[in-house]
Amino acid sequence: MNKKFNKLYNILCVIFALIFIAAMIITVSALPNIGDATNPTNNEVSEKYLTDSSWETGSLNAVSGMILDYRAFDTLGESHVLFVATVAVFILLRRDEDSRKDLPTRCLNQSYEQAYDPILAKSLEFLIPAIFVFGIYVIANGHLSPGGGFSGGAIIGAAFILYLNAYGLESIERFCNSRTYLICSCCALLFYGLAKSYVFYVGANHLHSIIPVLADGSILASGLILPLNIAVGVVVSNTVYALYIMFRRGGFSR
């Protein structure tokens, strides 16, 4: 009975998927052509962003000017989503020292470090600085070239993960423990919130900050975009590393 029902369910699922594909293809066929400049998506909003973002926000890259200035609250909420996701994973996977004693040996073996691998350690001596420099380049040039806080932060988080795997937990927890995680993430989120809420409270497009809004192709000429990019990058890299360490051994050791 149950097996029969399962078979019927599978067949019904495939039929449903086929009907869905047919319906959606008919719907999509009625949409305007791709790549047409007269499409309704290319309206005055995008025109405004393209023409004004370079001198209003100081960002030559219209996308980062859009997500960090005109629609900055969106990005603030997204950074908080990342932080809340880390907290939720921490609640689910937390393993403190007392509960670690009762665990079977299979689980304990995973929380131990793996053996020192000389090939990995030697090759990462050259690779990790390069990855860090590339990540910092991507964050710092977020307003001049493609990139920004999200991608640069993910690259730096990947470098932290490589460092942990090559040199062990003892070595990375000198500068990357729960305390620095909390301080960095909270400071970055708080800075982001305060900077943007001040701008929204004043109601001005360009705020006179210490950094001038010039958009002349140099790094320090973009108003608030660069500090906000750095804040987002700090949050993302912390999140990536914290998620990894949560899955790996169930929390920071100190």
Next chain:
Amino acid sequence: MNYLLNNLPEYSAVICFAIGFSILLLNRNMIKKILGLGIMDSSIYLFLAVKGYVAGTVAPIVTLAEQAAGVDTTLYTNPIPAGLVLTGIVVSVSVTAILLALTVKLHEEFGTLNIDEIIHMVREEDRRKE
């Protein structure tokens, strides 16, 4: 035929969405279900990103000479879908992380990844309690 070739990205996105949805329905394994959700995410992002594309234009990064002379908007693609999708990609990773954490917890509790077996075990336990 020409129309079909031109709108191939949209068709591809729709088909990928349906495939991801059927993975979500057909598979009993929870890791496969998370992968199906990821496919659905990516296909929606592909659809949105395609909507902002304008043929014969370059990425919306204004050059300095352009900026001095006044920006010609017909040279660049639409930046709005790119900004929307950028938000979505990062959020989908945090969703994946939370789902994986829940899966790990369930695997610790029941020792299996099959959702049917887990439901069966939970029902047995309830029956025993009664």
Next chain:
Amino acid sequence: MQILMASLLILLVILAVTIAVTKRLLPAVIIFMSYSVINSIIWMLLQSPDLAITEAAVGAGISTVLFIVAFKRMGLFEKAIDEESAKGTEKEASSKSGKEAENE
């Protein structure tokens, strides 16, 4: 350009079908990673490099690492090795040893 774009899109659909029919989990995750990479190349062709670089770093890199480290935590690799080594003996015995290793 058109031909490259069309072949990449067809490859995308093929990879999605492959994920649907793959029984083992680690190959499915690796195919999902290549699906993300193909997606990022398509976005590069659609002139949105911001999306391409973010998807290549986050979708292909970080989420795959999360999947694999979750597998390691659930002990799926050790189970697979057990089953591989016990393949010479009976089928039932291998599944039993895998289950025992899990219960320990």
